[in-house]
Amino acid sequence: MEDTTIEDTLKTVEALYVQKDYANALKTLEANKSKISSGLWHYNMGTVYAGMREFGKARFHLLQAEREGFISKESEQNLELVEKELETTRLEKPLAWSDYAVRGAMIASEGILSTLALFVLIAGMVGVLKKKSLSAFAALTVFVLLIVGLDFWINSWPLAVVSAPQGIQDGPSAIFPTREELPAGVLVLATHQGEWRKILYPSRYQGWIKNTGLEELK
Template identity: 30%
Template structure:
């Protein structure tokens, strides 16, 4: 029965989408959220928001879909189109090495680092078993390389949070508006933050935007 409901809903959403009735499509999608996996829900919501011209919200939901359980070329394509519409210099374009590492690492699905490490360790064990690699030093170095994805996940990614700026976000020198205002972060920007309290977060990347912003301005994922 649920499969039939989902099929009917998808058909209805498609008809509304093709008719460019994005408001009705969004409302129907939100009312039927429980019928979809989180990834597919956020993909559809992000696509609709982008069509409505809300590119910041569109990016937020598409990024959330990509990091969740929906890995599809359509998500990537729609996300790239939204980024082009926003005309922002993102983390991926930063020349700062730390920014680039954080951008890539926080875009992964949380299971990917473990899968990558497992695959690399299996390959390493096969090479050792076939005596392709025999030197202990080389084995140790390759072993460290193999566990790098998990180490990066545990000691870096799990300590930070990705966010999309949904409203213009004034950036301050400290966690209060009494501190000097440094700049305003543009809507649609992707930033990497560290949790501080219920009201304030610390921006860690891009390096050019390090400072404090109000949590209410952001969509985190």
């Protein structure tokens, strides 16, 4: 439970939101960031940005809230509405096998792999205890560690949400012309190279963009 001071702060934010005074709602949240649990703070930031129709920033905060364990009926509804406004289904539609692989891996990392690791561990330990085999125990341990390691690796991918439209270029330099625009709200997997990032996913947007206008998920 949040303490009374934080509850009052959130009530103030809610009142400002209802009045459509979004600027002061954001200021109130930013001033009290250290006092509010991170997931709840991101949820409220996402909700306010959605009210402002800044859907790219809204999606970032709502996804970050979800990654930090803040999941509720309201947060899921807000995220669904924001993604509908952004048309993420169309913009992030897989076009290549790599898109399907990345998307599948991200879905698997949302609890599926950890659940699988636990199931394999429990089922495997039952078998090991029956056989009393040291080699079977070693094989089980390696397999479970591989699953856990895969889950950890996927969750370490540098994912970011585009908060403002970006120009995509063919190389990490201003000498390259802008090829097309990367729309706000798109979730990208991109590696760092100085002031630039190379987009790997979605494949339709592969190219180079500046670091500005991106909100990195942690």
